[in-house]
Amino acid sequence: MLIESIGVILLGLVLGSFLNVVIHRLPLDESILYPGSRCPACRKSIRWFHNVPVIGYLVLRGKCVACGAKISARYPFVELLTAFLFWGAYLGLPGDGIQAVNQFRIWIFILIGIAVTFIDLDHRIIPHTLSFGGWAVGLLTCMADYRHGAWELVGASVAGFGFFFLFGLLYEKVTGRVGLGGGDVNFMGTIGAFLGFGGIWSSILISSISGSVVGLLMATWSKRRGEVDGGQDGVLRTQIPYGPFLVFGALVELFFGVSAWIGL
């Protein structure tokens, strides 16, 4: 058990390190395999021993050896977050025993979720590679899901996508503004394909509550600093990416099975 836990954590750290590359390069349409890691400031290649997850960052004390540019603490954070979620999913999730294939599926969803979160934070987009790609992987592996039937996953992915699509359309008709990005709509399909109807409901519920709270806090904060540009509806105009909240809702469902508590 201990040896396996260490193995899972190491796997999470290594894949988290790979996610940092994906998060940086995928939105720029760069290859994620070649060339190897480089300093974003001076473009110098990073030696392999400085590229060891978390430890490399600590050895370098958060600075590039070549140019001294600060390396964002987000790199080790993403590595640790991935390792932590991998380990949590390995220890067992509500409604599932430890089944190798299901485990693998859940890890893929965790990787997609982390990449979506940080790419959306940086660029306000969710790339099709992650949303439609994730949707496809979720459906192709749905037979290996021991917690949901395959048909539930197919139905939930279509329903989640359809619901968000119609909601976005309605919102735009009523308010004249784009409320939901296309990426968010597509990503609902991914959530349904991995987590079923419970995932859809929890994701919508938790993301709208947490998104509203954070949106209000940010609006209040920027109003205090006099940053809201014109208009009494500063709250609605504060642009916050919605993807991270959808991922948060999906992960809460994954780890705590919230939809079952409230009888959904």
Ligand SMILES: [Zn+2]
């Ligand atoms: Zn550098």
